[in-house]
Amino acid sequence: MNLNSTSIYKLLISLLAALLLLNGCSSRSTEYKPAAIGDSQKLTSTNQKPMIVRLESSCHSDVLQRESSVGNSGEAAQQIALAKAASRCIENKNFYPQHPDNQVAMQLNALAIVNYIKAGETQKATNSLSSFRLKFPQQDLLFSDYTSFVDTAIALLKQNDLSTRQLQVLNINVALRDELKRQQYWLRN
DSSP: OOOOHHHHHHHHHHHHHHHHHHHOOEEEESSOOOOOOOTTSOBOTTTOOBOOOOOOHHHHHHHHHHHHHHTTOOOHHHHHHHHHHHHHHHTTOOOOTTSTTHHHHHHHHHHHHHHHHHTTOHHHHHHHHHHHHHHSTTEEEEOTTSOBHHHHHHHHHSTTTOOHHHHHHSOOOHHHHHHHHHHHHHHHO
């Protein structure tokens, strides 16, 4: 069986998409560090408590509806449009672990990353992952097998830059790790 790097990449993307869709995600936060006060958190003059700006429910429901219609169609334009819609819902808003919409915002950002990857837009996916790590410092989404979304995205987006040891340290699905190791082996030999 002759697999080229494009077919391996598509296989890895399909595996990630299946993990996201079938397993779902939960949130993990290792340490509370509130985001800097910006446009979405303004101090009131009377009691000095931050005002929480919530996500628009219509934006979130539109993204969910678009996601169900796109499904696994494989059309890059639809996936890019879905990724942009998900990103627009959370742009210019600050989140912190106790924010009521923190979990949903993380999932929307993750949805954007996955759809950029599925569309083949690796630079946009990398930028979106960087945005995720800045917007949600020391936070992650976990799959049902307790593997890390961030580590999985790093493994997919930076697979050529990772050594075998670095790949071993990442908290990713065993099947994905084995496939990436196999791919690295055959690309070198």
